[in-house]
Amino acid sequence: MRIKKALTIAGSDSGGGAGIQADLKTFQELGVFGMSALTAVTAQNTLGVQAVFPMTAEAVKRQIQSVGDDMGADAVKTGMLFNAEIIQTVAAQIKLYNWRSVVVDPVMIAKGGASLLQEEAISALKSDLLPVALVVTPNIPEAEVLTQLSIQTADDKKQAARKLAELGTKYVLIKGGHDEHTDEAVDLLYDGSEFHFFSSKRIQTKHTHGTGCTFSAAIAAGLAQGGSVYDAVSEAKRFIQAAVEDQLLIGGGHGPTNHWAYGRRKGDDAQ
Ligand SMILES: Nc1ncnc2c1ncn2[C@@H]1O[C@H](COP(=O)(O)OP(=O)(O)OP(=O)(O)O)[C@@H](O)[C@H]1O
Ligand SMILES: Cc1ncc(CO)c(N)n1
Numbered sequence: 001m002r003i004k005k006a007l008t009i010a011g012s013d014s015g016g017g018a019g020i021q022a023d024l025k026t027f028q029e030l031g032v033f034g035m036s037a038l039t040a041v042t043a044q045n046t047l048g049v050q051a052v053f054p055m056t057a058e059a060v061k062r063q064i065q066s067v068g069d070d071m072g073a074d075a076v077k078t079g080m081l082f083n084a085e086i087i088q089t090v091a092a093q094i095k096l097y098n099w100r101s102v103v104v105d106p107v108m109i110a111k112g113g114a115s116l117l118q119e120e121a122i123s124a125l126k127s128d129l130l131p132v133a134l135v136v137t138p139n140i141p142e143a144e145v146l147t148q149l150s151i152q153t154a155d156d157k158k159q160a161a162r163k164l165a166e167l168g169t170k171y172v173l174i175k176g177g178h179d180e181h182t183d184e185a186v187d188l189l190y191d192g193s194e195f196h197f198f199s200s201k202r203i204q205t206k207h208t209h210g211t212g213c214t215f216s217a218a219i220a221a222g223l224a225q226g227g228s229v230y231d232a233v234s235e236a237k238r239f240i241q242a243a244v245e246d247q248l249l250i251g252g253g254h255g256p257t258n259h260w261a262y263g264r265r266k267g268d269d270a271q
Contacts, residue, residue: 004224005033007067008217009060009090010079010107011040011052011116017256018044018110018210019079023217025259030221030239035071037063039090040082040116046209046251048112057085064093075101075224077216080116084124091128101223104133104169105216106142111209111254122146131168135229137216138164140178154188161190171229173219177211185241189233196230198237203244207255214257215240238262 006027013019020036027034039060043051067073076099081087094102106125108117117125122145130136140151147163149156151174161172176186180202187198218239222232242265243257250256 003031003033004074004226005035005071006075006077006217006220006224007035007037007064007073008077008079008220009037009039009064009081010077010105010213011042011082012038013042013044013210015045015209015251015256017046017250018213022210022213022256022259023077023079023220026214026217026239027221027224029259029263030218030225030235032074032221032224035067035073037067039086040080042080042116044110046253046255048253049110049114049116052082052114052116054082054086057083057089060086061089061093064090064097068093068097073097073099073224074226075099075103075220077103077105077220078129079105079213079216080107081121081125081129082116083118084121087121087124088128091132094132099132100134101220102133102135103216103220103223104129104136105212106136106138106146107212108142108145126167130164133169134223135171135173135219135233136164136169137173137175137212137219139175139212143174157188158190158195161188161195165190165192173233175212175215177208187233187237189230191229196233198233200237200241203241205244205247206253207247207249207257208244209254209256211240211244211257214243214259
């Protein structure tokens with residue numbers, strides 16, 4: 001059996017709902033072999049981030065090389081990268097291995113407000129990493145930081161997407177999870193010429209820890225399997241919707257989403 005492989009380059013969430021753990025669970029659920037390069041260890045749970053221990057850029061590079069030299073990757077996603085040196089190293093390795101199906105989730109701040117990216121690293125993200133990404137998946141606050149635009153309306157989202165595409169990423173996906181005044185969760189995909197909206201019913205819940213990680217990992221899994229960006233995003237949207245809907249109710253704060261829900265529903269539909 002030949003299986004497709006995806007590599008996540010991201011931080012560890014000890015609580016298991018976001019970061020590397022969310023990515024690997026998502027890859028597994030979507031039938032893709034998951035591999036990882038750890039950029040930082042966080043002590044984290046549903047209440048927040050208690051501590052961050054970054055890896056050295058050398059340690060990140062060596063992990064990527066171990067995967068790249070032997071196993072290869074059909075798709076790559078990046079999550080928490082923490083500092084400029086790690087970002088530059090990751091971008092250089094992506095170029096070296098000529099990886100094309102690259103999803104960059106520009107993780108900046110955890111739900112509780114903890115910083116997962118140093119402020120001075122934002123320019124490295126823009127100049128080094130975005131040009132090697134196929135898809136970038138900012139939430140609204142991240143898109144605002146990257147574009148220096150204030151995003152209130154659908155037109156603002158479109159303008160921000162155009163501005164982000166100018167940085168060299170082919171597809172820009174602005175996520176609507178933070179648009180809490182609407183009763184829909186609307187994500188906007190820009191392919192360099194057209195805009196597509198992916199909309200779903202907004203679930204009223206506080207258990208959305210790791211939605212962004214899970215969503216971008218699902219996109220990477222779809223790309224690893226050879227799907228188009230549009231199809232990968234469509235399936236990722238269904239995956240995250242099911243994961244938010246079927247709540248797990250773990251922990252006293254913002255709990256993790258349910259990575260089994262999508263596969264279980266598909267199994268039920270097949271019967
Ligand atoms: N309450 C919700 N109901 C339905 N879908 C949601 C909800 N919250 C987020 N989503 C969806 O989850 C995906 C991730 O979006 P979101 O904007 O939450 O990412 P994020 O802020 O990067 O997440 P995080 O930083 O918590 O990992 C998007 O497809 C978004 O539409
Ligand atoms: C390790 C890690 N990566 C990403 C996020 C963003 O959800 C988080 N909370 N923790």
